[in-house]
Amino acid sequence: MAFTAVLQSEWTKIRTVASTSWTLALVFLVTVGFAALFSATFDPNRLDAAQRATFDPTATSLSSMELGQLAMIVFGVLVVSTEYSTGMIRTSLAAVPRREHFLLGKMAVATALALAVGLLTSFASFFLTQALLGDLGIGIGEENVLRAVTGAGLYLALLALFCMGVAAMLRSSVAAISVLVPFFLIVSNLLVGFEATRTVGQYLPSNAGGRIMQVVPHAFDSPETPYGPWGGFGIMVLWTLAAVLGGYAVLRKRDA
Amino acid sequence: MIEAVGLTKRYGAKTAVDQLSFQVKPGHVTGFLGPNGSGKSTTMRMIVALDRPTSGHVTINGRPFRELPNAQRHVGALLDAKAVHGGRRARAHLLSIAQLSGIPEKRVDEVLAVVGLQDAARQRTKGFSLGMGQRLGIATALLGDPQVLLFDEPVNGLDPEGILWVRNLMRRLASEGRTVLVSSHLMSEMALTADHLIVIGRGRLLADMGTQEFIAHNSAGFARVRAADTDRDGRETLGTALTKAGGRILQEPDGALRVTGLELPQISDLAHRAGVRLWELSPHRASLEEAYMRMTQSSVEYTSTEDPRAELWEPEPLALPAWEDEAEAAPEVPRTGFYAPPPPGAGGQPFLMPSNPGELASASGNPSPNTPEDTR
Amino acid sequence: MTPTTTTAEQPGSYSSPLATPRPHLGHALASEWTKLVSLRSTLWTLGSLVLIVVGVGLAVVAQTGDEDFAQINFTTPALIGLLVGQLAVIVLGVLTISSEHGTGLVRTTFTAAPDRHRVLTAKYLVFSMTAFVTTTLSVFVVGVSAAVVRGGSASGPHAAGEWFGALLGCGYVTLLGVLALAIGALVRHSAGAIALMLGLVTLPPVIGGMLSMWVAVEPLGRLILKYNVPVAMMQLFGLQEGGDLGPAPSNFSHLILILLVTGAAVAGSYVVVGRRDV
Numbered sequence: 001m002a003f004t005a006v007l008q009s010e011w012t013k014i015r016t017v018a019s020t021s022w023t024l025a026l027v028f029l030v031t032v033g034f035a036a037l038f039s040a041t042f043d044p045n046r047l048d049a050a051q052r053a054t055f056d057p058t059a060t061s062l063s064s065m066e067l068g069q070l071a072m073i074v075f076g077v078l079v080v081s082t083e084y085s086t087g088m089i090r091t092s093l094a095a096v097p098r099r100e101h102f103l104l105g106k107m108a109v110a111t112a113l114a115l116a117v118g119l120l121t122s123f124a125s126f127f128l129t130q131a132l133l134g135d136l137g138i139g140i141g142e143e144n145v146l147r148a149v150t151g152a153g154l155y156l157a158l159l160a161l162f163c164m165g166v167a168a169m170l171r172s173s174v175a176a177i178s179v180l181v182p183f184f185l186i187v188s189n190l191l192v193g194f195e196a197t198r199t200v201g202q203y204l205p206s207n208a209g210g211r212i213m214q215v216v217p218h219a220f221d222s223p224e225t226p227y228g229p230w231g232g233f234g235i236m237v238l239w240t241l242a243a244v245l246g247g248y249a250v251l252r253k254r255d256a
Numbered sequence: 257m258i259e260a261v262g263l264t265k266r267y268g269a270k271t272a273v274d275q276l277s278f279q280v281k282p283g284h285v286t287g288f289l290g291p292n293g294s295g296k297s298t299t300m301r302m303i304v305a306l307d308r309p310t311s312g313h314v315t316i317n318g319r320p321f322r323e324l325p326n327a328q329r330h331v332g333a334l335l336d337a338k339a340v341h342g343g344r345r346a347r348a349h350l351l352s353i354a355q356l357s358g359i360p361e362k363r364v365d366e367v368l369a370v371v372g373l374q375d376a377a378r379q380r381t382k383g384f385s386l387g388m389g390q391r392l393g394i395a396t397a398l399l400g401d402p403q404v405l406l407f408d409e410p411v412n413g414l415d416p417e418g419i420l421w422v423r424n425l426m427r428r429l430a431s432e433g434r435t436v437l438v439s440s441h442l443m444s445e446m447a448l449t450a451d452h453l454i455v456i457g458r459g460r461l462l463a464d465m466g467t468q469e470f471i472a473h474n475s476a477g478f479a480r481v482r483a484a485d486t487d488r489d490g491r492e493t494l495g496t497a498l499t500k501a502g503g504r505i506l507q508e509p510d511g512a513l514r515v516t517g518l519e520l521p522q523i524s525d526l527a528h529r530a531g532v533r534l535w536e537l538s539p540h541r542a543s544l545e546e547a548y549m550r551m552t553q554s555s556v557e558y559t560s561t562e563d564p565r566a567e568l569w570e571p572e573p574l575a576l577p578a579w580e581d582e583a584e585a586a587p588e589v590p591r592t593g594f595y596a597p598p599p600p601g602a603g604g605q606p607f608l609m610p611s612n613p614g615e616l617a618s619a620s621g622n623p624s625p626n627t628p629e630d631t632r
Numbered sequence: 633m634t635p636t637t638t639t640a641e642q643p644g645s646y647s648s649p650l651a652t653p654r655p656h657l658g659h660a661l662a663s664e665w666t667k668l669v670s671l672r673s674t675l676w677t678l679g680s681l682v683l684i685v686v687g688v689g690l691a692v693v694a695q696t697g698d699e700d701f702a703q704i705n706f707t708t709p710a711l712i713g714l715l716v717g718q719l720a721v722i723v724l725g726v727l728t729i730s731s732e733h734g735t736g737l738v739r740t741t742f743t744a745a746p747d748r749h750r751v752l753t754a755k756y757l758v759f760s761m762t763a764f765v766t767t768t769l770s771v772f773v774v775g776v777s778a779a780v781v782r783g784g785s786a787s788g789p790h791a792a793g794e795w796f797g798a799l800l801g802c803g804y805v806t807l808l809g810v811l812a813l814a815i816g817a818l819v820r821h822s823a824g825a826i827a828l829m830l831g832l833v834t835l836p837p838v839i840g841g842m843l844s845m846w847v848a849v850e851p852l853g854r855l856i857l858k859y860n861v862p863v864a865m866m867q868l869f870g871l872q873e874g875g876d877l878g879p880a881p882s883n884f885s886h887l888i889l890i891l892l893v894t895g896a897a898v899a900g901s902y903v904v905v906g907r908r909d910v
Contacts, residue, residue: 339736348670
């Protein structure tokens with residue numbers, strides 16, 4: 001079967017499932033909503049000197065990505081795991097016997113969708129909050145700003161793909177969500193929170209990948225990293241690649 | 257005894273069950289028939305209070321289901337064979353359900369033996385086939401040794417032997433004085449199992465009567481007569497004689513005649529007087545399936561359009577014999593029990609194959625609910 | 633309604649040799665216990681809870697010396713693991729009911745036991761007892777190990793209050809699990825309910841963290857920082873407002889808050905489960 005047919009079929013599947021629109025709408029609403037809330041309640045007079053020196057308006061726009069990513073994790077997991085929970089996987093693999101085509105097609109379509117929503121979210125978030133910040137706001141043309149805002153969209157897409165890989169490995173939405181949410185929202189933050197564990201923690205996907213969203217290094221007292229924005233992003237790409245390969249290995253080995 | 261009065265269920269603008277009233281009496285197997293989406297399952301779910309009726313009510317032995325002192329000991333139900341947690345072993349599943357009503361643990365092993373799942377008792381139900389799932393569901397229904405039993409499509413996914421087993425089980429349960437309500441879409445199976453039928457379409461009651469009565473009311477039987485091939489004029493002579501005597505005749509493609517309006521002995525006498533030798537004189541009783549299709553055709557929820565490929569295949573039309581100048585459209589009547597007639601007006605072809613091999617097994621022979629002990 | 637005759641008295645009807653006890657809560661408790669112990673997800677969730685709490689706790693005990701326990705409680709090493717391990721309790725709480733909905737088992741259950749509140753009560757009781765006992769045992773294994781191994785004279789005086797605080801902390805985690813069960817009953821979708829609960833536990837500190845970085849926090853932000861799950865657990869385990877560790881829970885209002893929230897959700901679950909078509 002032609003790969004384009006697989007893509008088409010996966011696009012139909014993803015667009016006709018209610019959880020897709022729910023989770024992606026939440027990504028957008030939570031991220032943009034909280035960014036707006038933060039900027040609207042922002043009071044620059046209460047920053048201290050060091051914070052004022054490293055103030056990063058872009059980060060203000062993108063900080064709520066941390067919250068919106070929860071919905072993106074759920075999206076990535078459900079895209080893959082509903083195939084298993086509904087038994088759809090057997091129908092799918094009967095129609096597309098080449099399992100790498102099936103997995104690649106599904107991941108390509110879902111990642112493209114996540115990228116579109118991610119970029120929409122990051123740009124909407126940026127423009128809205130910069131308008132709300134008034135005098136403190138900056139334009140998209142400033143140094144590194146475009147990279148950071150685009151990077152936020154890329155980060156969300158990559159996050160979704162990573163979660164799809166893990167879901168393909170675990171084959172259960174409950175297991176995948178129970179592993180991924182604590183991993184991204186607790187373990188990552190916990191490990192960079194302590195000096196002793198930071199050397200390890202900074203290489204975790206969300207911490208490394210999140211570096212691309214920073215325009216001003218050390219803004220808001222963020223720690224120094226041994227990698228640059230794209231270096232960090234590269235680390236996250238490696239993580240994602242590993243997850244996808246792991247997912248593929250499981251799909252190929254096990255009975256559907 | 258199950259008694260429904262004015263049972264109605266609406267989902268938004270859609271009425272799934274509409275003013276349904278019926279009684280299911282003990283001592284019989286009552287078949288519950290209707291096309292897909294006609295409201296059978298919704299009705300059964302309302303009987304056991306899983307769904308709340310929009311209006312009307314249903315009682316079991318005079319009480320609403322939720323007011324039964326120990327529901328499981330009064331009512332057992334198989335509504336959905338997949339209504340189990342796949343990660344649990346079969347025996348643990350049954351045990352947890354039994355414990356809810358204080359049913360002793362040894363009863364669990366009993367019902368496992370009744371449905372033949374002893375060897376699968378320690379298996380996780382995730383790995384069960386559809387047939388094993390049905391057996392587990394039946395075991396669940398039997399746990400409380402209840403007086404009233406509901407089975408929604410119990411033979412789904414069972415092999416011919418399993419179907420036979422379910423049929424005998426239903427009849428045995430009813431003969432013990434229990435109330436047994438079974439829904440199925442396998443008509444030939446219903447004809448063999450049910451004594452009484454409740455037929456619904458689009459949520460409304462279409463019929464509530466004995467199986468034989470239902471068939472008689474909703475279809476016409478005929479006799480098949482075949483003159484000896486060696487006698488060239490025999491068929492002509494016979495046809496004329498039968499027509500004169502008031503019979504109505506249609507010719508089948510292979511030369512046999514379908515006769516309605518005359519009793520078998522009359523046909524035999526007429527043939528004898530006309531000097532025609534007969535090779536076949538057989539009664540054809542209409543099948544339940546035929547009667548059912550006639551009754552429910554207008555209330556089918558999901559009608560199929562023809563797969564265009566079917567047009568490549570031309571059925572041989574029933575010919576009107578020369579002496580029959582009445583140019584009336586010949587109603588197609590199935591040749592044997594499992595040939596479903598097409599909905600009139602659709603002009604379709606008869607289905608050539610039964611949808612389930614089980615039908616073949618049980619329908620070869622004339623469907624009669626009184627067929628004594630089927631051999632295993 | 634006229635007095636009903638029992639089925640056995642009706643002519644021509646079947647009567648069964650089985651006894652017909654009136655079902656009570658005890659029956660439902662036995663059933664729920666069977667359900668709980670017969671699933672691997674129970675083993676996975678409770679197993680990871682014990683592993684994380686005891687594993688992290690003992691690792692911390694091994695890395696510290698007697699003198700460190702002059703500043704911290706013996707139960708503090710268990711707290712670190714419990715901050716992550718509580719998520720396992722939440723997942724088990726949701727699954728206790730949502731897996732029945734997901735698989736359709738709930739229809740079998742409610743057909744066998746139409747008094748749904750009895751089943752729901754049994755679920756709450758069996759789950760909360762199991763969660764509380766497992767959590768408490770894990771925490772106290774770590775606490776007692778710390779007290780035995782690091783209880784030398786350098787560790788200074790320790791009061792009974794810190795054990796009491798740890799017990800309250802375990803109760804708090806159990807109540808979170810009960811809340812998760814109630815949310816599972818209301819939402820019915822495993823993944824959705826788990827994501828919701830994990831978000832509720834993990835996101836407020838993140839939101840609070842962001843707000844605190846900007847100093848310019850709204851009163852709402854301050855409130856979030858003060859009343860969220862990790863802070864509640866730390867304070868029940870003895871962390872004081874100022875950041876030091878004290879011998880007793882510093883803020884009981886967390887317990888009142890979780891009792892109110894969980895109570896409301898549980899009440900809602902009774903109303904909804906009793907009325908809903910399943």
